[in-house]
Amino acid sequence: MEKILVTGGAGFIGSNFCNLNKEQYQITALDNLFLGDVDNLEEEINFVEGNACQKSDLNKIGKVDYVLHLAGTSSAPMFMDDGFVDGYVNSIQSFVTVLDWARKNGVKKVLYASTSSLYGNNPPPLVETQHVIPPNHYAVTKEVYEHCSACYNKVYPEMDIIGFRFMSVYGKNEEAKGIYANLISQFCWDIGRDLAPVVYGDGEQTRDFTNVRDVVAAITLAIKTEKKLGADVFNIGTGRTTSLNQIIAAINKSFGKSIQPQYIENPVKEGYVETQHADISKITNKLGYKPKIQLEDGIDEQVKNLRMDKIRQSSSDNFR
Numbered sequence: 001m002e003k004i005l006v007t008g009g010a011g012f013i014g015s016n017f018c019n020l021n022k023e024q025y026q027i028t029a030l031d032n033l034f035l036g037d038v039d040n041l042e043e044e045i046n047f048v049e050g051n052a053c054q055k056s057d058l059n060k061i062g063k064v065d066y067v068l069h070l071a072g073t074s075s076a077p078m079f080m081d082d083g084f085v086d087g088y089v090n091s092i093q094s095f096v097t098v099l100d101w102a103r104k105n106g107v108k109k110v111l112y113a114s115t116s117s118l119y120g121n122n123p124p125p126l127v128e129t130q131h132v133i134p135p136n137h138y139a140v141t142k143e144v145y146e147h148c149s150a151c152y153n154k155v156y157p158e159m160d161i162i163g164f165r166f167m168s169v170y171g172k173n174e175e176a177k178g179i180y181a182n183l184i185s186q187f188c189w190d191i192g193r194d195l196a197p198v199v200y201g202d203g204e205q206t207r208d209f210t211n212v213r214d215v216v217a218a219i220t221l222a223i224k225t226e227k228k229l230g231a232d233v234f235n236i237g238t239g240r241t242t243s244l245n246q247i248i249a250a251i252n253k254s255f256g257k258s259i260q261p262q263y264i265e266n267p268v269k270e271g272y273v274e275t276q277h278a279d280i281s282k283i284t285n286k287l288g289y290k291p292k293i294q295l296e297d298g299i300d301e302q303v304k305n306l307r308m309d310k311i312r313q314s315s316s317d318n319f320r
């Protein structure tokens with residue numbers, strides 16, 4: 001069985017990747033538990049507590065065929081105030097350390113998380129060829145990943161380094177992320193507790209909500225392909241865009257409730273993303289990816305899988 005190291009493996013996307021692929025790969029999850037939770041992982045997954053910035057921790061893993069690098073400072077608000085220096089250091093240091101460790105240990109491919117935040121308010125649909133100007137520090141770190149991968153791959157073309165610009169990912173195992181979790185999770189936690197979800201503006205802003213199981217399927221296609229991908233970068237989304245009002249209606253339906261949102265003036269004065277809508281033709285054409293999970297089914301599944309005892313905090317808690 002081929003072996004995979006997943007950094008950030010106890011986090012939201014990482015744990016879903018590990019659990020969904022446990023039958024076909026031998027997987028080790030490395031996580032420093034900054035945000036992750038070991039309980040996200042099923043027992044077949046080998047868990048190592050450690051820091052992806054440290055070669056000595058990576059050396060504990062042994063030989064692997066692939067590395068999926070998801071560790072890092074995973075959202076823009078984490079770079080505010082005291083998080084600024086740590087956010088940059090953690091994200092950049094972990095990426096370059098993992099990259100170099102992987103090549104020196106004969107890894108076939110490194111796959112890593114970039115972000116759709118890079119697109120800011122570019123006109124939809126968002127295409128990989130668009131010019132991007134990262135609108136915040138978080139997005140800057142991901143653009144650095146992409147440029148660094150391109151340079152590294154020129155010098156060492158034997159190892160593919162493939163980036164993914166995830167759209168708005170939702171699904172199981174987000175409880176540990178609290179206020180950094182996807183809006184679908186936060187709205188589910190609110191409505192599940194009979195609280196009104198807090199919505200910035202009129203709720204007509206849209207996102208390309210993508211189920212984490214589709215994200216895992218897309219990454220797995222990139223691992224399996226025999227095509228040489230170099231330092232390619234792919235959008236992962238659905239190609240559909242949905243408003244927050246539609247999301248709240250779907251969550252209410254799933255719970256059998258009718259809780260109305262609390263609309264507030266948008267506190268984000270600059271760069272708030274109004275529309276997110278991916279063009280997924282590149283990954284569809286090159287890797288055969290097709291999103292399978294209908295949003296309504298994904299929301300029903302999420303409502304059924306909620307672990308209310310594990311919820312840390314949702315954004316609406318800040319406004320009560």
Ligand SMILES: NC(=O)c1ccc[n+]([C@@H]2O[C@H](COP(=O)([O-])OP(=O)(O)OC[C@H]3O[C@@H](n4cnc5c(N)ncnc54)[C@H](O)[C@@H]3O)[C@@H](O)[C@H]2O)c1
Pocket residue numbers: 007008009010011012013014030031032033034035036037050051052053069070071072073074075090094113114115116165166167168169170177182
């Ligand atoms: N969730 C989304 O919608 C989304 C969208 C675009 C990009 N991404 C990117 O995908 C990746 C995974 O996102 P997620 O939503 O699962 O976030 P997450 O915060 O749940 O997962 C990241 C994990 O990395 C761990 N971690 C952080 N620094 C580490 C380090 N130095 N060493 C070891 N572990 C470390 C954290 O404890 C956490 O478990 C992140 O890089 C994020 O920026 C996520």
